[in-house]
Amino acid sequence: MTEPKKIKKPRGKARVVTGKCVACGARCQSACPVDGVEMSEAGEPLILVEKCIGCVKCVKACPAGALEMFYTPEELEILAALANKGEEELDEEELARRRLVDSYRGVWVFIEQNSGEAARVSWELTGVGRELANSLGVELTAIIIGEKIGHLADEAFSYGADCACLIDDRVFSQYRTEPFLDAMCYLIGKYKPEVVLMGATGMGRDLAGAVATRVKTGLTADCTGLGIDEKRNLMQTRPAFGGNIMATIMCDRFRPQMATVRPHVMPMPERRPGATGKVVTESYTISESSIFTRVLEVITDKSGKDKVDVAGAEFIVSGGRGMMAKENFGMLEELADLLGGVVGGSRSAVDAGWLPQDRQVGQTGKTVRPKIYIACGISGAIQHLVGMQDSDVIIAINRDREAPIFEVATYGIVGDLFEVVPALTNRLRELKEA
Amino acid sequence: MQQTLFAGILVASLATFVFSCYRRLALVSVGAGEYRFDHPMTRLKEVLVYALGQKRVMKRPFGINHGVIFWAFLVLTLANAEFLISGVFPNLNFTLLPPPLHGTLSLLFELSSLATMAAVSLAFLRRIFNPPYEEARTFEAFFILSMIAGLMAAYFGVHAAEIAMGEASPSFSAPVSSLLATLLGHTPLAGQLPVIKAVSWWVHAVLLLSFMNFLPYSKHMHILTAIPNVFLRSLGKVNSQPREEFAEGRTFGASTVDRLSWKDLLDSFSCTECGRCQNSCPAAATGKQLNPRMLIHAIKESLLGNGSSLPSSADAVAASSAASLIGKGEGTVSEAALWSCTSCGSCMESCPVFIEHLPKVVKLRRHLVEMEARFPEELLNLFENMEQRSNPWGMAPSERSKWSSQLDLEPFEAGKTEYLLFVGCSGAFDARNKQVTVALTKVLDAAGVSYGILGKDEKCCGESVRRLGNEYLFETMANENVNQFRSRGVTKVITQCPHCFNTLKNDYRQYGLELEVIHHTEFIKGLIGRGSLKVKGGEDLGRVVFHDSCYLGRHNEVYEPPREVIREVTGAAVHELPRNKENGFCCGAGGGRMWLEEHEGTAINRSRVKEALDQKPATICVSCPFCMTMFEDGIKEFTGVTTQVKDIAEVVAQNL
Amino acid sequence: MIVVACIKQVPDTTQVQIDPVTNTLVREGIPFIINPYDTHALEETLRLKDSHGFKAVALSMGPPNAEAALRKALALGVDRSILLSDRVFGGADTLSTSNVISAAIRRLMDEDEIGIVFCGKQTIDGDTAQVGPGIAVRLGFSQLTLVDRIERIDTGARTITVRRKLEGRYEIVEARLPAMITVVRELNRPRYPTVPMRLASAKAEVERWSNEELKLDVNSVGLKGSPTWVSRIFSPQRAQGEILGDGMNDPVAAALMLVDRLVEGDLLAV
Numbered sequence A: 001m002t003e004p005k006k007i008k009k010p011r012g013k014a015r016v017v018t019g020k021c022v023a024c025g026a027r028c029q030s031a032c033p034v035d036g037v038e039m040s041e042a043g044e045p046l047i048l049v050e051k052c053i054g055c056v057k058c059v060k061a062c063p064a065g066a067l068e069m070f071y072t073p074e075e076l077e078i079l080a081a082l083a084n085k086g087e088e089e090l091d092e093e094e095l096a097r098r099r100l101v102d103s104y105r106g107v108w109v110f111i112e113q114n115s116g117e118a119a120r121v122s123w124e125l126t127g128v129g130r131e132l133a134n135s136l137g138v139e140l141t142a143i144i145i146g147e148k149i150g151h152l153a154d155e156a157f158s159y160g161a162d163c164a165c166l167i168d169d170r171v172f173s174q175y176r177t178e179p180f181l182d183a184m185c186y187l188i189g190k191y192k193p194e195v196v197l198m199g200a201t202g203m204g205r206d207l208a209g210a211v212a213t214r215v216k217t218g219l220t221a222d223c224t225g226l227g228i229d230e231k232r233n234l235m236q237t238r239p240a241f242g243g244n245i246m247a248t249i250m251c252d253r254f255r256p257q258m259a260t261v262r263p264h265v266m267p268m269p270e271r272r273p274g275a276t277g278k279v280v281t282e283s284y285t286i287s288e289s290s291i292f293t294r295v296l297e298v299i300t301d302k303s304g305k306d307k308v309d310v311a312g313a314e315f316i317v318s319g320g321r322g323m324m325a326k327e328n329f330g331m332l333e334e335l336a337d338l339l340g341g342v343v344g345g346s347r348s349a350v351d352a353g354w355l356p357q358d359r360q361v362g363q364t365g366k367t368v369r370p371k372i373y374i375a376c377g378i379s380g381a382i383q384h385l386v387g388m389q390d391s392d393v394i395i396a397i398n399r400d401r402e403a404p405i406f407e408v409a410t411y412g413i414v415g416d417l418f419e420v421v422p423a424l425t426n427r428l429r430e431l432k433e434a
Numbered sequence B: 001m002q003q004t005l006f007a008g009i010l011v012a013s014l015a016t017f018v019f020s021c022y023r024r025l026a027l028v029s030v031g032a033g034e035y036r037f038d039h040p041m042t043r044l045k046e047v048l049v050y051a052l053g054q055k056r057v058m059k060r061p062f063g064i065n066h067g068v069i070f071w072a073f074l075v076l077t078l079a080n081a082e083f084l085i086s087g088v089f090p091n092l093n094f095t096l097l098p099p100p101l102h103g104t105l106s107l108l109f110e111l112s113s114l115a116t117m118a119a120v121s122l123a124f125l126r127r128i129f130n131p132p133y134e135e136a137r138t139f140e141a142f143f144i145l146s147m148i149a150g151l152m153a154a155y156f157g158v159h160a161a162e163i164a165m166g167e168a169s170p171s172f173s174a175p176v177s178s179l180l181a182t183l184l185g186h187t188p189l190a191g192q193l194p195v196i197k198a199v200s201w202w203v204h205a206v207l208l209l210s211f212m213n214f215l216p217y218s219k220h221m222h223i224l225t226a227i228p229n230v231f232l233r234s235l236g237k238v239n240s241q242p243r244e245e246f247a248e249g250r251t252f253g254a255s256t257v258d259r260l261s262w263k264d265l266l267d268s269f270s271c272t273e274c275g276r277c278q279n280s281c282p283a284a285a286t287g288k289q290l291n292p293r294m295l296i297h298a299i300k301e302s303l304l305g306n307g308s309s310l311p312s313s314a315d316a317v318a319a320s321s322a323a324s325l326i327g328k329g330e331g332t333v334s335e336a337a338l339w340s341c342t343s344c345g346s347c348m349e350s351c352p353v354f355i356e357h358l359p360k361v362v363k364l365r366r367h368l369v370e371m372e373a374r375f376p377e378e379l380l381n382l383f384e385n386m387e388q389r390s391n392p393w394g395m396a397p398s399e400r401s402k403w404s405s406q407l408d409l410e411p412f413e414a415g416k417t418e419y420l421l422f423v424g425c426s427g428a429f430d431a432r433n434k435q436v437t438v439a440l441t442k443v444l445d446a447a448g449v450s451y452g453i454l455g456k457d458e459k460c461c462g463e464s465v466r467r468l469g470n471e472y473l474f475e476t477m478a479n480e481n482v483n484q485f486r487s488r489g490v491t492k493v494i495t496q497c498p499h500c501f502n503t504l505k506n507d508y509r510q511y512g513l514e515l516e517v518i519h520h521t522e523f524i525k526g527l528i529g530r531g532s533l534k535v536k537g538g539e540d541l542g543r544v545v546f547h548d549s550c551y552l553g554r555h556n557e558v559y560e561p562p563r564e565v566i567r568e569v570t571g572a573a574v575h576e577l578p579r580n581k582e583n584g585f586c587c588g589a590g591g592g593r594m595w596l597e598e599h600e601g602t603a604i605n606r607s608r609v610k611e612a613l614d615q616k617p618a619t620i621c622v623s624c625p626f627c628m629t630m631f632e633d634g635i636k637e638f639t640g641v642t643t644q645v646k647d648i649a650e651v652v653a654q655n656l
Numbered sequence C: 001m002i003v004v005a006c007i008k009q010v011p012d013t014t015q016v017q018i019d020p021v022t023n024t025l026v027r028e029g030i031p032f033i034i035n036p037y038d039t040h041a042l043e044e045t046l047r048l049k050d051s052h053g054f055k056a057v058a059l060s061m062g063p064p065n066a067e068a069a070l071r072k073a074l075a076l077g078v079d080r081s082i083l084l085s086d087r088v089f090g091g092a093d094t095l096s097t098s099n100v101i102s103a104a105i106r107r108l109m110d111e112d113e114i115g116i117v118f119c120g121k122q123t124i125d126g127d128t129a130q131v132g133p134g135i136a137v138r139l140g141f142s143q144l145t146l147v148d149r150i151e152r153i154d155t156g157a158r159t160i161t162v163r164r165k166l167e168g169r170y171e172i173v174e175a176r177l178p179a180m181i182t183v184v185r186e187l188n189r190p191r192y193p194t195v196p197m198r199l200a201s202a203k204a205e206v207e208r209w210s211n212e213e214l215k216l217d218v219n220s221v222g223l224k225g226s227p228t229w230v231s232r233i234f235s236p237q238r239a240q241g242e243i244l245g246d247g248m249n250d251p252v253a254a255a256l257m258l259v260d261r262l263v264e265g266d267l268l269a270v
Ligand SMILES: Cc1cc2nc3c(=O)[nH]c(=O)nc-3n(C[C@H](O)[C@H](O)[C@H](O)COP(=O)(O)OP(=O)(O)OC[C@H]3O[C@@H](n4cnc5c(N)ncnc54)[C@H](O)[C@@H]3O)c2cc1C
Pocket: A319, A320, A321, A322, A323, A345, A346, A347, A348, A349, A360, A361, A362, A363, A364, A365, A366, A376, A377, A378, A379, A380, A381, A382, A383, A384, A387, A397, A398, A399, A400, A403, A415, A416, A417, A418, B593, B594, B595, B596, B597, B629, B630, B632, B633, B636
C-alpha cells in the first residue's frame, strides 16, 4: 500500500473570488462531487468549507475564473516541495475517449444555398475553414446538399476547399430540416470529420442544432472567432449575454466539434478561379412520402416590401423633423433600397404627415433592433431613443453636435443631411455596381 | 271645497315627491362604503361658503344669475310654504305676523320674484344664443325655466288680483303687484278679477307641485342634493386615490355602479349639467371622447337603469349583475374616453357642487387594468419597464446616475446631508430635463444647501402607474420607495417634478410616511427670501409667461412661489396666460398620458403652446419635466418661433 | 391536447455592464426576467388555449429561484407550471438542456397528447438558439424555427402551417403535428396579468420535477452531460461612439469614411 513516508498532497479548499462570478448556471455546484457548493439567490456560489475536499472540480468548471484554491502556509510549503514530482495518471476511460477523438479527422464546411445560389456566408466559412485545416494539417471539405448543385463544387474549390462532397436529389431542392438532418448525419457517421462549420443563419442554426443533437456532440453558436489550441482542439469564441461578454467554448471530449459562425464577421477569402479539388458524389435518397414538411410558398422582401414591418427590419433609415418636407423622404427610400431596408421615422415626422403612423419608432411607436439604424435629422429625444437604442449599429446624421442622438451613435456625422445622405447613397451605389 | 280639493292634491303630491326622492336616493346605497362625516364643523363652514355663499358658482359667467335664482329660491321657499299652508288653512298666513315683518317679507318676496323672473329670462336667452355647451339646449332646461317663470308670474297674478279687488291694499311692500294691479284696472280684464285670482292661484299651485314632483327626475335634483354634496365633499384636494386591499377573492377598481362608492353615486345625482367641467377639460376641449359631464351623467343613467335590481352591497364580492359602465351607448363611458383623462383636476376645480370626477376615472381604469388587463398597447411596455427596471423607459437602472457623472454630488446620508434631492425619471434620463437637474444642483450649491441624491438606488415614484389604474404595481413601487426612505432616514425631500412631489407628499402618506416634500420652485423662493441665494436680478428675459403644472398648481395650490422667483430674477411680474392658476390648462402629460399616443382630436400640448405663443413671449417658463417635454415637443410644430422653454431652475441658474 | 411553452429565467442582460476597471460583469442588483422571446412563446400557448381549448403547460429547467418565472406564467393563465430542478442539471449546455426538457415532455406525453412545444427563438444570455432544435430531434417532432405567424392548425389532419421569418424572405411551411416551434417577437403581443390571476398564482403550486422523476443517466445531464464547456469569459472590445470627419465642411469625405467603416466591419449585406 502507500509508503508511510510519502507526504500526502495537500488539497486545500475552494473559495470564491468576489466580483467575478457571472452566474453561469451553477456549473460549480454541478461539478462538486460532495455537494460542497450552495448557490445564492443571485446565482453565485457559496463554498461549504467543511464539506469541500479540495478536488478542484469547481475551479475547473468555472468559466469566469470566479473560484480558486487556497492553502494554508504549511500546505503551500508542502506543495512547493512536491512541485517537481511526477505526472498524473490517465484512467482507462479517458484513454478510450482519446482514441475515439483521434479517430475523427478533417474540417467540413456546410455550403448553404438556395436554388443553386450559395449564401455568402458559405464562402466566409470556407475561408476560415481553410485556415483551421491548415493548422490541423487536414483536408477542407465543402458539403453541398441540394438539387442541381454540381457547379458549386468548383466555386468551393475556388474559395479554398480541397474536396467537395455532393448530394444531389429532388428531395433537397428546398431546405427542410428532416431530409437535410438525415443526410448530414449519414455523412458525419460515414466520414467522421473533426470540425463541422455552418453559417449562423436561420437555416444554418436550424440544421446545426438538429444535427448536433442527433450525433450527440457539442455545438457552439454564432461564433465570431475560431482557432486551434495546442491539443488540436477547436477554440470557439462567441458573444453571449447580449454581446456584453465574449466566451471561449471548448468541446474537447467529443467529436465532431460543431460551430455555427456569424455571417459578415469572417473575411471573404480571395477567389481563385480555376482551382480544382476532389469531388465525392454521395447518393443519399429519402422518399418524399416519408417527409411530412412542405414549403408552400416563399415570399421575398422585394415582393412585399411595403408590408415589411419596421419592427422586424434589418436595416432602417429613419428621418425626423430635419427632413423638412415629405418629398425629401424619397432620398431616404433610395438609401434604404440600396441597403435592403425600410424607412422609419420619429414622431415629429409622423405628426407632420410625412410618414404613416406604423413607421414611427419610439416609446409610443415601434421598438426596432435592426443591424444598422441610420437616423437622419433626428435629435434623439428619449422617447425616440428607447425605440432604437438596441440596434447593433447606430449611425446619426445631424448638424447639431450637441444633439443627444450622438450619445448612442456608433458612428456620427455632424453635417447637413441634404449633403451627407446623397453622398452616402452615391458611394454605396458605386460599391454595389463595382 | 277648494281647500279640501287642494289638501288632497297637496298630500298626494307630497307623498309622490317623497316617494320619488326615496326611490332615487335609495339607489345611492348600492354604492360601496366611504366615510365622509369627519370634521363636521369644517363641513358646515364649506356649506356656508360654497353652497349658500355660491362661491364657486359665481366664478364663471352667468354665475351671478344662478346666485340670484338660488337666493331668491331660498327666500321664496318661505313664500311657497305659506302658500301651501294657507291653501289648506286659509287663515294661517303671514298676515298674522306683525305688519312690519309681514311688510318686509312681502317686499322680499316681490323683489325675489322679480329678480328670478329677470334671471330666468336671461338664462333663457343665454341658452338660446350662447349656451354653456351645445347640448345644453334641452327641452328639459327650457321647460324648467318656463315653469319657474310661470310660477313667478302666477305669484304676481294672485297678489295683483288681490290688490285690485281690494282684498289687500296697494303698498310699497308689494311694489310689483301694486303696479300690476293698477295696470290690471285699466284692462278689459278688470271685471274678471276673481277669476284671474283663482286661475293664478291654481296655476301657481299646480306649477309648484308639478315642479316639485318633476325635480327628482331631472337635473334639478341638484336642488336637493347639491347642498349635502358640498357638505360631503372631500376636504382638501383630491390629489390622491385610495389604496386597494390586495387579497384573493376581491375585485379591483369599478366597472359597475355598485363598485363605486355611495358618494360617487350621490355625485351623479348632484350634477347640475352646468358643463363647466367639460368646458375646462383639456381632453374635451381638444376633441377627445372624454367629457367629464357625460361621465357623471353616464353613472346616473347606469344607476337608474339597473340600480334598483341591485342589492345594497357595501362589501359584496360576488360578481355584480349590473350592466358595465364601460362600453358604448347609454349609461356608459368608452374606454378611449377613460384613457384620455390627463388627471389635471380642472373638472373638479370648476365644478360648483364639488363633484369628484378623477377618482371615478381612476376606479374605472383600475378595473380595465387590474381585472381585464385591457389598456392601450403602449402601456404594456410602460408597465413592464416600471416593474422590471423601475423607470418608464426601461433604461438600465445603472444609467440613472449618468447625468451626475461629471458633477461632484454627495450621496444622501441621514445626518450628513439635510435634504434628499429626488431627481425623478425625467430628470435623470431625459436629455432636456437632465439640463434642468444640473441647473438645479447649481442653484442648490450656490445657496450652500446640504443635500444628497440616491443615485442608482433611486426608483420611480410610481405616479403614472397609479393614475393609470395599475394600483397593484403602484403598491409594490410605493412600498419599495417608502422602505428605502425609511431605512435611509429621509425626512426632507426636494423634488424637481411636481408628479414626484405629489406622490411623495400625498400618495405615500397612505403608507404611513410623512415627508416634508418641497418642490424646487418653493424651495428656491425660500432660499431667495432668506437671503441664502443671491440672484443678479433685473435681467431682461423679455416677456416671460408661466405655465402652471397641474400637480403643482391645482392639485397642491402652489401658485405664487414660481411667480415670485421669476419676479426676483427678471424684476418684472410674469405675463399671465389667459388660463392660469386654478384655471390653468394642462400640458397634456398627466394621468399617464405622457406614455400614450394621442390618437383622437388635436394635440393638447399644441393647443396650450399656441395659447402661450399668442402672448408673444420670449420665454415660456415651466416647473415640471413633463410640461417641459410637452412644450418642447409642441413648440417645434410652430415654425419660425424663437421662444425658449425654460424651467424656473434654469432661469435662476443663469442669473446667479 | 397539451401545448407546452419552454421558458427560461435569464438575467436582464440589457442591464449587465462591464466594470471598466476590473473588466468583469457587474451583476449586482440585476433582476432575473423571463427570456423576452419566451414571453411570446408563452403568449402563443395561451392563445391556443383560448382558441382551441388546449391545455397550456409552462416548463423551465433552472435553479429553484426560476420558480418566479413559472409563477408569472401561472398568473398569465397556463394550467400547469413545472420546474425541472436538480443539482445534477446545473451547468448544462444545450445538448444536456434539451435532454432534460425532452424527458419532461415525454413524461407529459404519458398523460395526454402533445400538440406543440413552443420555444423562444433564442435566449438573451446563452444566445444559442439550439435548445429548440434539440428538443425537436429528441422527440421526433416537426421542427419549425423562427416562426412569426401561425397560419393554420388542423387538428383533424394533424397539420400546422406557419410562416417562418428568414434573412430577406419568408417561408410558408406546412408540417405534421406534433411540432416544436421557435418564435420571434413579431408573432404576437404578450398579455399582461390581471390582479386576481396574480394573487391566485402566488399560492398556486409550481410542480418541481427532479431527476428522481425524470430518471435520466446523470452522465447525460448537467455539466457531466455537456460536450461543450466555457473555458474563458472576457469583455468584448466595445465600439465607442465615433464622430466621422468634418461633415459640416466636407460632407462627402465624411460619407466616404462612414462607408469605409461599414465595409471594414462587414456590416453591409451588399
Ligand atoms: C407622449 C409622447 C410620446 C412620444 N413618442 C415618440 C415616439 O414614439 N417616437 C419619437 O420619435 N418621438 C416621440 N415623441 C416625441 C419626442 O419627444 C421628440 O419630440 C421627437 O422624437 C423629436 O423628433 P425629431 O428628432 O425628428 O425632431 P427634432 O427634435 O426637432 O429634431 C430635429 C433634428 O434635426 C436636425 N436637423 C435639422 N435640419 C437638419 C439638416 N439639414 N441636416 C442635419 N440635421 C438637421 C436638428 O439639429 C435636430 O436635432 C413623443 C413625445 C411625447 C410627448
